[in-house]
Each structure stands twice: as structure tokens, then as C-alpha cells.
Amino acid sequence: MTGITSEAPSRPNVRFRQVGRPLTRTDAPGKVAGRTPYAGDYVMPDMLHMRVVRADVASARLVRLDVSRARALQGVACALTAADLPDRAVSTDIPGQVGRKRLDTGQQILVRERVRYFGEPLALIAAETRDVADHALELVEAELEPIPGVYDPVEAMQPGAPIVTEPDNIVAERRIRKGDVEAGFAEADVIVENTFRTPFQEHAFLEPEVGLAWVDENDVVNIRVSTQVIEHFRPIADAIGVPHNKVRIRGALVGGGFGGKEDLTVEIYLALLARRTGRPVRLEYTREDSFVGHGKRHPFVLTYRTGVTRDGRITALDVRMVADSGAYVFLSPYVLLYALVAAPGPYRVDNLDVFARAVATNNMFTSAFRGFGALQACAAYEQQMDEVAKAIGLDRMELRRRNFLKTGEPMSTGFVPPSAIWTDRCAERAWAALGEPTPARGPIRIGRGIGCYQQSYGRLTFLHDTSEAWVGVEMDGTVVVRSGVTDIGAGQVSALGQIAVEALGTTLDNVVVYNSDSAVTPLAGTTTATRALYMTGNAVKQAAEAVRARLVERAARAFGVAPDDVDMGFNEVFVAERPDRSMPLVELVRICGAEGIHRSELAMFRAPFTDFLDPETGQGQAHPDYAYGAHAVEVAVDVDTGEVEVLKSVAAHDVGQCINPAAVEGQIQGGAQNGQGYALSEEMLYEEGRLITPSFSEYLMPTAMDMPKVECIILESRSGVGPYGAKGIGEPAMTPVAPAIANAVADAIGVRVFEMPITPERIVRALKRRDGTGRLDSPA
Amino acid sequence: MSNERTITLRVNGREERGRFPAHRTLLEALREIGHMEVKCGCEKGDCGACAVLVDGMAVDSCLTLAWTAEGAEITTVRGLGDLESLHPVQQAFADGGAAQCGYCIPGIVIAAKAIIDEHPEPTEDDVRLGLSGNLCRCTGYTKVFEAVSEAAAVIRAGRSGQ
Numbered sequence: 001m002t003g004i005t006s007e008a009p010s011r012p013n014v015r016f017r018q019v020g021r022p023l024t025r026t027d028a029p030g031k032v033a034g035r036t037p038y039a040g041d042y043v044m045p046d047m048l049h050m051r052v053v054r055a056d057v058a059s060a061r062l063v064r065l066d067v068s069r070a071r072a073l074q075g076v077a078c079a080l081t082a083a084d085l086p087d088r089a090v091s092t093d094i095p096g097q098v099g100r101k102r103l104d105t106g107q108q109i110l111v112r113e114r115v116r117y118f119g120e121p122l123a124l125i126a127a128e129t130r131d132v133a134d135h136a137l138e139l140v141e142a143e144l145e146p147i148p149g150v151y152d153p154v155e156a157m158q159p160g161a162p163i164v165t166e167p168d169n170i171v172a173e174r175r176i177r178k179g180d181v182e183a184g185f186a187e188a189d190v191i192v193e194n195t196f197r198t199p200f201q202e203h204a205f206l207e208p209e210v211g212l213a214w215v216d217e218n219d220v221v222n223i224r225v226s227t228q229v230i231e232h233f234r235p236i237a238d239a240i241g242v243p244h245n246k247v248r249i250r251g252a253l254v255g256g257g258f259g260g261k262e263d264l265t266v267e268i269y270l271a272l273l274a275r276r277t278g279r280p281v282r283l284e285y286t287r288e289d290s291f292v293g294h295g296k297r298h299p300f301v302l303t304y305r306t307g308v309t310r311d312g313r314i315t316a317l318d319v320r321m322v323a324d325s326g327a328y329v330f331l332s333p334y335v336l337l338y339a340l341v342a343a344p345g346p347y348r349v350d351n352l353d354v355f356a357r358a359v360a361t362n363n364m365f366t367s368a369f370r371g372f373g374a375l376q377a378c379a380a381y382e383q384q385m386d387e388v389a390k391a392i393g394l395d396r397m398e399l400r401r402r403n404f405l406k407t408g409e410p411m412s413t414g415f416v417p418p419s420a421i422w423t424d425r426c427a428e429r430a431w432a433a434l435g436e437p438t439p440a441r442g443p444i445r446i447g448r449g450i451g452c453y454q455q456s457y458g459r460l461t462f463l464h465d466t467s468e469a470w471v472g473v474e475m476d477g478t479v480v481v482r483s484g485v486t487d488i489g490a491g492q493v494s495a496l497g498q499i500a501v502e503a504l505g506t507t508l509d510n511v512v513v514y515n516s517d518s519a520v521t522p523l524a525g526t527t528t529a530t531r532a533l534y535m536t537g538n539a540v541k542q543a544a545e546a547v548r549a550r551l552v553e554r555a556a557r558a559f560g561v562a563p564d565d566v567d568m569g570f571n572e573v574f575v576a577e578r579p580d581r582s583m584p585l586v587e588l589v590r591i592c593g594a595e596g597i598h599r600s601e602l603a604m605f606r607a608p609f610t611d612f613l614d615p616e617t618g619q620g621q622a623h624p625d626y627a628y629g630a631h632a633v634e635v636a637v638d639v640d641t642g643e644v645e646v647l648k649s650v651a652a653h654d655v656g657q658c659i660n661p662a663a664v665e666g667q668i669q670g671g672a673q674n675g676q677g678y679a680l681s682e683e684m685l686y687e688e689g690r691l692i693t694p695s696f697s698e699y700l701m702p703t704a705m706d707m708p709k710v711e712c713i714i715l716e717s718r719s720g721v722g723p724y725g726a727k728g729i730g731e732p733a734m735t736p737v738a739p740a741i742a743n744a745v746a747d748a749i750g751v752r753v754f755e756m757p758i759t760p761e762r763i764v765r766a767l768k769r770r771d772g773t774g775r776l777d778s779p780a
Numbered sequence: 781m782s783n784e785r786t787i788t789l790r791v792n793g794r795e796e797r798g799r800f801p802a803h804r805t806l807l808e809a810l811r812e813i814g815h816m817e818v819k820c821g822c823e824k825g826d827c828g829a830c831a832v833l834v835d836g837m838a839v840d841s842c843l844t845l846a847w848t849a850e851g852a853e854i855t856t857v858r859g860l861g862d863l864e865s866l867h868p869v870q871q872a873f874a875d876g877g878a879a880q881c882g883y884c885i886p887g888i889v890i891a892a893k894a895i896i897d898e899h900p901e902p903t904e905d906d907v908r909l910g911l912s913g914n915l916c917r918c919t920g921y922t923k924v925f926e927a928v929s930e931a932a933a934v935i936r937a938g939r940s941g942q
């Protein structure tokens with residue numbers, strides 16, 4: 001079920017023929033026919049099979065590591081430990097097309113002396129068969145002497161806590177100060193303070209990390225790998241000690257990413273062993289490897305203190321955040337920055353103080369995950385809005401209405417987002433679409449909740465992000481696009497094709513997009529940060545429109561009219577309003593070919609380049625722009641068992657301009673599922689840093705039995721900074737879902753569970769506590 | 781490897797031979813002989829990415845030993861239809877935007893085929909139950925549900941039209 005509302009008029013001379021239509025994605029037929037090769041489907045003659053030997057404790061000193069028995073096993077080609085490597089580290093921070101120097105965020109490639117997290121790699125094995133590699137794994141002897149670890153970020157900040165990262169475990173600290181918070185609280189009639197906790201989350205892409213590497217005739221290490229970021233060729237080259245042009249990443253269509261394939265996964269291990277053995281090597285993680293082998297979503301503890309007047313005006317907000325960074329830095333400073341900037345949500349707060357810290361522990365390292373810190377902030381600010389409404393006895397929608405940030409108003413960092421802010425209409429539409437309430441019966445209580453959000457699209461502007469694309473028209477009128485962008489399942493490639501054929505007057509079946517090869521496709525940057533459509537979409541549009549301009553100019557001469565009077569569509573070139581005066585596109589292309597008119601273009605799109613936010617006040621521009629919207633749900637809660645069923649799930653987002661509505665809906669519906677699992681059932685349980693839920697039978701994602709049909713309401717303000725006014729939807733789709741569910745559960749049972757996931761046990765406990773004390777559950 | 785045996789597997793109507801040890805799963809065996817369309821998501825029976833039809837029943841090939849599949853009729857997603865001749869289930873998934881990353885899709889298409897074979901007019905519960913062993917992390921299932929209903933309708937219409 002979907003409705004699309006385009007409320008702003010489109011620019012006058014733009015008549016979309018391809019963009020905005022729910023076309024069958026170019027990648028769909030191959031995928032449903034089982035013809036699409038993923039990175040794990042490539043094999044080579046003489047290929048070796050790899051495994052990674054991992055530490056089975058989270059904090060220890062490596063006393064002895066003996067791989068001699070593994071090496072001696074017949075069929076083992078290589079067993080590598082840190083002793084065999086020069087003492088190189090691998091940088092773990094911001095990847096991609098970055099114009100600024102990276103932070104020093106080194107991680108050891110293999111454990112040298114100190115194990116910092118459960119599953120940290122100790123050794124690499126390559127063998128003739130997977131069976132032999134599996135066997136060799138068991139022959140590696142590691143003597144690990146436990147060292148006291150620290151597993152809670154708040155404890156890790158206490159004096160005397162074990163030190164994971166020198167000098168004090170604090171890996172990042174950021175602040176926003178705006179207005180006069182003291183005066184704001186003095187002005188308030190009521191002050192509401194709550195602490196919210198959000199959990200680890202596993203990306204759980206269905207395709208585990210996998211790759212195949214070989215050294216070619218030019219001594220270039222080629223790595224065919226499932227990744228969101230082909231620009232990792234640079235840190236890989238640095239880590240193995242070769243020049244950057246001696247590593248080539250060839251992607252494939254990715255079997256799901258969600259941020260989990262943004263960091264390096266198997267690449268360095270593959271590169272090392274391909275060079276060491278001189279043979280192709282393949283490494284596919286088992287599901288358990290995947291659970292312990294890549295970073296998770298940062299758990300946050302967020303304390304919100306809100307000052308509000310009786311009539312519902314927020315006068316001050318003070319926020320304290322602590323994020324668990326785990327054993328290595330990875331993207332923690334950036335995730336923290338997103339959370340910081342997002343702290344007040346889509347609300348106008350003039351007196352603001354936010355203080356956020358990311359702290360090292362011996363837990364699994366944490367890094368990028370759809371929503372990237374802004375989602376954790378949303379989980380807190382939207383629950384807090386409901387609590388504030390309750391405290392002053394105001395309707396929770398009304399409280400939101402009275403405080404929504406409006407178009408043209410400054411956000412937390414003082415920056416005025418350049419696009420329309422339609423949180424209000426999205427919220428009204430989503431809320432209304434819930435329709436008639438489902439009646440309660442017996443122990444089943446019904447509740448409703450809403451989550452509104454602000455989420456950036458595009459990378460941090462101080463990173464100076466760029467993206468390149470090449471577009472050309474072949475002699476038969478077909479179109480070729482080359483761009484390094486990776487397609488992680490959202491239809492990134494198909495959308496680029498749609499943009500190119502829109503500009504070049506042809507149809508989607510007439511374009512081939514070559515992507516994801518660091519050596520031969522122009523580098524487009526990462527498919528992360530909801531940036532692929534914004535950045536690479538703009539680059540493709542620029543390139544395609546440059547080619548179009550030359551074609552149109554030639555056609556105008558042929559028709560004897562001005563170029564502005566020429567239009568193209570469905571493989572025809574014609575005089576606008578005079579379709580009888582036309583010629584086939586292929587004919588025009590032939591003329592251009594014969595006359596040497598350039599039929600291709602390489603374009604670079606640049607995001608706004610800014611300096612870093614003011615270090616004292618956090619004021620300035622952080623991102624190119626922001627997306628706004630809302631998610632509303634209705635839930636049924638069984639107060640005897642604590643079971644929650646999501647009955648209705650409705651999303652309303654202003655996507656700026658849909659490129660492919662079906663793909664947009666798909667993103668929204670997938671985000672609804674991802675957020676529902678985060679709110680209710682997905683739980684990574686660690687004991688002293690050891691993950692005890694490393695499978696899909698223990699880590700519970702919503703299945704076909706759990707998901708309601710998700711209704712999508714798509715609004716188009718055509719005001720975004722992406723192509724044709726598009727914004728982004730990848731991350732926004734998920735961000736507001738979990739707090740909407742948390743608010744609905746609280747609405748149903750009259751008591752809030754302040755910690756996600758909101759499991760049946762936690763619900764029953766909260767109800768018992770309330771009934772035992774006669775008071776509502778109060779935060780710790 | 782001592783305990784190896786050459787077996788014949790009947791896959792998508794063709795006989796294919798391979799030499800496998802007793803512990804080799806059908807998933808591994810199929811991929812070893814080139815059926816890369818069968819996907820591995822967990823090797824534990826938790827995700828359904830590896831589902832194939834064995835004598836018409838959808839099974840997790842990672843939980844089936846290759847030796848035990850000898851003599852059975854095995855159908856993978858490629859056995860249903862190809863690019864130029866998609867099966868109605870595949871067509872409905874493609875047209876309905878039900879495939880995102882697509883990694884779960886070979887298994888889900890097989891599960892959908894089994895659902896429709898058993899329930900030509902599947903109820904929502906039939907569809908949900910039939911897909912309960914297939915995890916998808918991208919779609920939220922909404923478009924998958926719609927595609928299964930659409931495919932069932934197309935298949936019914938095709939039958940009654942004949």
C-alpha cells in the first residue's frame with residue numbers, strides 16, 4: 001500500500017519520462033533467476049581456502065602461539081601469524097574519497113601480544129580444501145593468559161578501570177553549546193529527566209563476508225570482495241606495504257551491507273596470503289565468524305533533561321551520551337558526531353547543551369550501522385518527547401507540533417538545512433493512516449506510538465566528499481555508465497541507470513552500468529551515509545546532461561531551432577510541442593559520431609566543503625542536508641506474557657524526489673523490519689566480552705511471522721540536494737522505527753521500559769515493579 | 781579422504797556426477813558442481829538461503845547430506861526459469877520489487893514455489909508460515925508477500941485459461 005504525494009510543483013521544463021516511475025530494477029531479473037554472481041560465487045583454478053584463527057577470550061596476553069602442527073598437516077599451504085608480519089597496523093577510520101588526513105586509528109592485523117576483544121584474529125590458514133583448513137584451525141595452539149577486562153563504557157571511565165585504549169579509554173569527546181541552558185531551565189515550568197539505553201545490534205546481512213584474491217601479471221593484488229567501499233584499496237596497500245596502484249578491488253553486487261561492510265572485512269587477510277602463497281585464495285566467513293568478525297552498532301546510554309513550559313514549549317535541553325566503542329576506534333568518533341548533531345531531533349531547541357563521549361571497552365568493536373548514531377539519539381529523544389508530554393498533560397502529537405523545526409530555521413549546530421522540513425506533514429499523515437484503533441481484549445492491550453526524526457544524507461562536510469561518473473552513448477544509441485559505486489541491494493546501480501536514460505532520452509533496458517572496480521570505474525566513494533544517490537546520482541546526472549547538451553545542440557542545428565526547443569525521450573529526438581519534427585536518437589548519435597562530437601563525459605560531483613565544527617560550541621555545518629519524516633505503529637501487548645505484536649506499521653517520509661518508487665518503498669519496508677528487531681527482539685548477549693548468541697537461532701530478527709505489512713506514504717518536496725531534488729532514504733527508513741514501537745508499548749501498558757530491546761522479560765519486570773510499588777517504572 | 785563416493789545428482793532435470801565424502805552437505809555439493817545459485821547464509825538451517833526442492837519439498841540443502849539426495853529430483857532456482865523465460869514466481873518477484881540485495885531470493889523463490897504448489901490460493905497465514913524459515917534482512921517481507929500472492933494468481937489464471 002503506497003501513496004505518493006508531490007506537493008511542490010516540479011520545475012517547468014522538466015517532464016520526467018524515466019525518473020519517478022516504479023520500473024523493474026535492472027538487477028532484478030538476474031537476482032530472481034539465480035544468475036547474479038556474488039563475490040562468493042567466483043572461483044579460480046588452483047585456489048586455496050582460508051580460515052581465520054580467533055581468540056576465544058576478550059582480554060588476554062598472548063603467551064604462546066604455535067602453528068607448527070597446523071603447518072605440518074598435509075594440504076596446508078600456509079599458516080601465518082603476527083610473527084611473520086612486519087609490525088604494521090591497519091587504519092580503521094573513515095574510508096573513501098576523503099580530502100582530509102585520517103586520524104591515527106591503527107589496529108593490529110593479527111594479535112601480537114594483547115588480545116582486546118573476543119574473536120580477535122590470531123592466525124591465518126590457507127589450505128587445499130576447506131576441510132583441511134577447518135582441520136588445521138583446530139591444530140593451532142594458543143596460550144592466552146587472561147587480563148582483567150572492562151565491559152561497560154561507564155565503568156571504563158572510572159579511575160582504576162583496566163585500560164584498553166591509552167590514556168583513559170576515552171576515544172572521542174564532543175560538545176554542542178548553544179544559547180543559555182541555565183536561563184532556559186529557569187524559564188521552564190517542568191523539568192523532565194530520563195536515561196535511555198540502546199543495545200548492540202548485528203547487521204545480519206544474509207551474505208557473510210567473502211572474497212577471492214589473486215596476484216596478476218602486473219604484480220597487482222586483485223580482490224573480488226563483498227564490500228560497500230572499494231576505496232579500501234588504499235589502507236590495504238598501506239597495510240601490506242605496496243603502492244596504492246598495486247591493489248585492485250573488484251566488487252560484486254553485495255548481499256546486504258547496512259554499514260557492516262563499510263569497514264575492511266576479509267581483504268587484508270586475503271591480500272597477505274595471496275602474496276605469500278602466490279596462489280588465488282578464497283575466504284568466506286562462517287555465520288559465526290561474521291557475528292564476531294565485524295563491528296556492531298554502538299550501544300548508547302543517553303540522559304535527557306528537558307525544560308518545558310506548561311503550554312509545551314521546550315526551553316532548554318541538556319543531553320549526556322556515552323557510547324561503547326569496543327576494543328578499537330573504527331568509526332566511533334564519527335558515529336558520536338552524528339549522535340551529537342542529532343541530539344535534539346527535528347525540534348527547535350535554542351538553549352542546548354550536549355556532551356557525548358565514546359569509550360573503549362573489551363567488547364566487540366563498534367562502527368557503522370544504518371542510522372549511524374543519529375538513530376540512537378532518535379531512540380532517546382522520541383521517547384523523551386512522550387515522557388515530556390505525559391509530564392505536562394499535553395497530547396504527544398500536540399507537543400511535537402509546537403516544537404517542530406520548520407523550514408529555514410537553524411538546527412542544533414546553528415546550520416540552516418537548505419531543503420524543506422516536512423516533519424509536520426509526515427507525522428500527521430503517518431498518524432492518521434493508523435486508522436481505527438484495534439480493540440483490546442483480555443490480557444491484550446493496544447498502544448500507539450510515533451517516531452519523528454532528522455537524519456543527514458551525504459557524508460560529513462569536513463571530509464570534502466567527491467564522486468565521479470562517466471556516461472557515454474554508444475553508436476546504436478545504447479548508454480554506458482561507469483562509476484565505482486557499490487550496490488548493496490537498494491538498487492543504487494539501477495537508479496543511476498534511470499538518471500542517465502532520463503537525460504539521454506532512452507529507456508532503462510538500454511543502459512548498462514559498470515560499477516565497483518577500483519581500477520577501471522571512476523571512483524565514486526562509498527555506498528554509506530545515504531550518499532550514493534545524492535553524490536553519484538548527481539555525478540551521473542552532470543555527466544549525462546553534458547552529453548545531452550552536445551547531442552541537443554547538434555539536433556537543434558538539424559531542426560533549425562534553438563537548443564532549448566529540442567527534447568528527447570523514448571529513443572526519439574524532437575522539437576518540443578512539435579513531435580512531428582523528430583529523428584531517431586540513433587540517427588543523431590551517428591551524425592555526432594561522424595562529426596567527432598564527443599559522446600561521453602567524465603564528471604565529478606563535489607559535496608559542500610566545510611571546516612570542522614567549532615570545537616568549543618559545536619556550531620557550524622556538519623552535513624550537506626537532512627531528511628525528515630515519521631513512523632507510526634500500533635502494537636498489541638500481552639500483559640501476562642510480555643509478548644508484543646506489531647499490528648500496524650506506517651511510514652511517511654519526504655524523500656525529496658523518488659527516482660524509483662518501488663525501490664524507495666523497499667528501503668522503507670526493510671528499515672521498518674530492521675528497526676522492529678532492534679526495538680523488540682535482537683539481542684547480542686555478551687559474557688565478559690564473549691558473544692553467546694552467535695547464530696540466527698539465538699539472535700532473533702523479525703521473520704515473515706512477525707512483520708506486519710508496512711504501509712509507505714511518500715512525500716516529495718523536490719527540495720533536496722540530490723538529483724532532481726531527491727533526498728536520501730536508506731538510513732532515514734530505519735531511524736524512527738524503534739522509538740515509535742517503544743512509545744506504543746508504553747502507551748499500551750502505561751509503563752516504560754527504558755532499555756532496548758524491549759523483550760517480554762523486561763516488560764513483565766516493568767509491570768511487576770509498577771504493580772509492586774504502585775508507581776510507574778522510573779529510570780535508574 | 782577415505783570415505784568418498786562418486787554419486788549422481790539429478791539437478792534441474794540433468795544428471796550430474798561428483799565425488800563427495802559422507803559428511804558433504806547437499807549445499808556444498810551443489811556449489812562444488814557449479815550450482816552457485818544455491819546460497820549459503822548460515823549452514824545451520826536457520827536462514828533458508830540454501831533452500832532447494834527435493835522431490836517437490838522445500839528443504840534446507842545445508843541440513844541435507846549429499847549422499848542422501850541421490851536419486852531424488854532436485855530443483856534449484858535456476859531450474860524454475862531463466863532470464864528469457866522467468867517462472868511466474870520469479871516474474872512476480874522481479875516486477876514487484878521483492879528482490880533487494882537478492883541473496884535470500886534463491887531460497888525464498890523456492891519456498892514460494894512450494895507454498896503455491898501446496899496452496900494454489902494461499903492465505904496470508906499460508907504465506908507467512910511457508911516463509912517462516914527464510915530470513916530476509918532487506919525487504920521487511922511486504923513485497924515478498926505481495927509477490928507470492930501475485931504469482932499464485934498468475935498461475936491460477938494460467939491453469940484456468942488452459
Ligand code: FES
Pocket residue numbers: 819820821822823824825826827828829830831840841842843
Ligand atoms: S544456509 Fe542453509 S539454512 Fe542457512
Ligand code: FES
Pocket residue numbers: 206255256489878879880881882883884885915916917918919
Ligand atoms: S533481499 Fe537482501 S536478504 Fe532478502
